[in-house]
Amino acid sequence: MRRSGSAAGVFLALCAQITTPADAAATFYWRLPNTDVPGDIIVQLPQKLPDQLMAHCNADPSCLGFTTDASMSLGFLKSSVATTQPSAGVDLFVKHSLPSAPRLTLMPVPNSIHTGNESVLVASPVDGFSMLLQGDSADLRAAVARYIPLTFPVAGSTLVKSGSRLLSAAAAANSLAMLNISVHDVSASLSLGVDESYTLTVPADGSPATLSAGTFFGALRGLESFSQLVQFDYDSGLYFIPFAPILIADAPAFPYRGMMIDTSAHFVPVPVLRHLIDSMAFAKLNVLHWHIVDQASFPIQSHAYPQLWNSAWSPRERYTLADAAALVEYGRQRGVFIVPEQDNPSHADAICLTYPEACTFASCQTWTNPLNPAVNASYALVEAVMREWQAVFPSGIMHQGGDELDTDCWLQDPTVAAWLTANNMTTLDAYRYWVERTHTMASQLNQTVMRWQVRARHAEGGARSPAWLVHW
Numbered sequence: 001m002r003r004s005g006s007a008a009g010v011f012l013a014l015c016a017q018i019t020t021p022a023d024a025a026a027t028f029y030w031r032l033p034n035t036d037v038p039g040d041i042i043v044q045l046p047q048k049l050p051d052q053l054m055a056h057c058n059a060d061p062s063c064l065g066f067t068t069d070a071s072m073s074l075g076f077l078k079s080s081v082a083t084t085q086p087s088a089g090v091d092l093f094v095k096h097s098l099p100s101a102p103r104l105t106l107m108p109v110p111n112s113i114h115t116g117n118e119s120v121l122v123a124s125p126v127d128g129f130s131m132l133l134q135g136d137s138a139d140l141r142a143a144v145a146r147y148i149p150l151t152f153p154v155a156g157s158t159l160v161k162s163g164s165r166l167l168s169a170a171a172a173a174n175s176l177a178m179l180n181i182s183v184h185d186v187s188a189s190l191s192l193g194v195d196e197s198y199t200l201t202v203p204a205d206g207s208p209a210t211l212s213a214g215t216f217f218g219a220l221r222g223l224e225s226f227s228q229l230v231q232f233d234y235d236s237g238l239y240f241i242p243f244a245p246i247l248i249a250d251a252p253a254f255p256y257r258g259m260m261i262d263t264s265a266h267f268v269p270v271p272v273l274r275h276l277i278d279s280m281a282f283a284k285l286n287v288l289h290w291h292i293v294d295q296a297s298f299p300i301q302s303h304a305y306p307q308l309w310n311s312a313w314s315p316r317e318r319y320t321l322a323d324a325a326a327l328v329e330y331g332r333q334r335g336v337f338i339v340p341e342q343d344n345p346s347h348a349d350a351i352c353l354t355y356p357e358a359c360t361f362a363s364c365q366t367w368t369n370p371l372n373p374a375v376n377a378s379y380a381l382v383e384a385v386m387r388e389w390q391a392v393f394p395s396g397i398m399h400q401g402g403d404e405l406d407t408d409c410w411l412q413d414p415t416v417a418a419w420l421t422a423n424n425m426t427t428l429d430a431y432r433y434w435v436e437r438t439h440t441m442a443s444q445l446n447q448t449v450m451r452w453q454v455r456a457r458h459a460e461g462g463a464r465s466p467a468w469l470v471h472w
Contacts, residue, residue: 029054029065029093031235036067036087040080046073050093053077057095065094104243106228107283110250115243118204121175122230122239124152128177132208135183139216139333143223144181151227152239174206176241179226181211181219188215190332191396196286197251198222202229204244217335221250221284258287258339264294264350267317274330281334288331289399289470291341292319295349295368300324304384311350324392339450340393343401344382345371345434355381360413370409373430374419383441390445398442399470403452405431 031050042063045056050068053075057063065081068074068091081094104115123129129152131144188194198213200222211226213219225248229241261268261276268276277288292300299312300319312318328338348371352359358371358378371378386398407427410416420430435451442449450468 029095032084032092032094034086034088034090035084035092036069036090037065037078037081037084037092040078042077042079045075045077050091053093057093063095065092067092104229104246106225106248108253110225110248111253112247112249114247116204116245118244119240119242120202120204120206120244122241123175123177124239127175129179130177131179131181133181133183135181135186137183137186137216140181140183140186140219142333143216143220147223147227151230152232154232154234154239176202176206176209178208179211180208181222182213183216183219184214186216188217190217190335190337192287192337193255195251196221196284196335198225198248200225200246200248200250202226202241202244202246218251220281220335221252222248224282224284225250252284252286256287257285258289259285260289260291262291262294263299263319264291265296267297267299267313270319270323270327273327277327277331277334277336280336284335286336288336288338289341290338291343291399293341293350294343295347298350298354302385302388304388305355305381307354308351308385311353321388321392328393337395338393339395339397339399340389341399341401341450342382342385342389343403344438345373345378346403346405347401351381360409360416364409364412368404368406370405372413372416373410373434374416379437379441382438386441386445386447390447396446396448397450397468398445398447399450400438400442401452402435407431 029050042060043056045053053066053068057066057077060077062079063077065078067076067078069076070089081092084092104113106113125148131148133140133144185195194217195214196218198211198218198221200209200211202209209226211219211222213222229246230239231242232239259280261273263273280286280288297312297317298308299317300309301321302308303321309318324340331338347368348359349369351371352369355377358375358381359369360372371382389398407430410420410427410430416430419425420427423429425433439449448468450470453469453471
């Protein structure tokens, strides 16, 4: 749901459509409980339901509203509603012209959407709303369990109010009470380019809505759209969907729809990362680029190099590999997969604090210390972290960073300078060598490599082209 409907008495707009003549469809009423209008009576009628009194008032151009008095079993059509007074047990209904309907807002806008001009009531879970699954799975059941409270976040809604009956039984019976969900392939794995398409139909007559998808991930996107369609009117206490009938046929415009978060410069607790993934799912984003490590800190566990996370901001600001695996699964259940970034060879200060043998000379005076391209220790560390992350992050994509390398530091380091001379290499040659070697490591682990575009620019003219470049 995520938003309320117009405060202008949507329930009564619905009543007019359901119970008044076609030429009165452009009339709706405000309901003011425990309020009376002294005098100004056009006609006194035996007590009737509000929708019946509406029909009488709509048929009389001089009628501006009506009151119901339960204690007297009478209804009164009113020629004026300007002066009111409190009165227990009396409800005032004030006639208004139909306001502009709220816009149907979905985020993102579907590929194709066709709408009508009707509003359909939606039964709340209290009133029996349900989602019927065809193509069942544990993932799909869990998604439905999540989306019920997201779709119906306001407690206490019922179609027929006790004491003051707002809708006729016929109107309540026409409310939408079921969403049929069918999924062709419930076992498809989350990957870039997985089928996320879906179709969603909402009839105007209260018959079941239908959601059809090729995969579980398409069903997730359809559930999100349905939750955004359902709105709540606080005046009437009812859920409804405007602009029915609705037909949506949707699929992502882009296979990669992501955002990045840096947990090296600023540690982000796991619960906050879960909230971020929830927010991404609401917007139908599917890739979280997790910039886990950088020069500021190396906050994630490594079994192969157990001292690495000693460079975290504090002992409590760290992630275990189990934390990362649980976050990956949390994202998968919401259609979000995680691409981890191990920035290298630059931005290595955090690594150098714990494993200086992999780095350039400690007194190298640059703003960020890089790894040493001339020693095997640096490559062994990078590959070991790759292997550990491969087991945790099943996306098959690994970001290798590569931005903002200050090659002057390599020239200042005696071991690197000697290695460059012995191999007749420039610092740009060394950069290309690093790219080639680490790219080969990732390829041998069946990982698609991502890099910042500045790395490709530095390494152009001979280095292997990475699969993806990320511009910033």
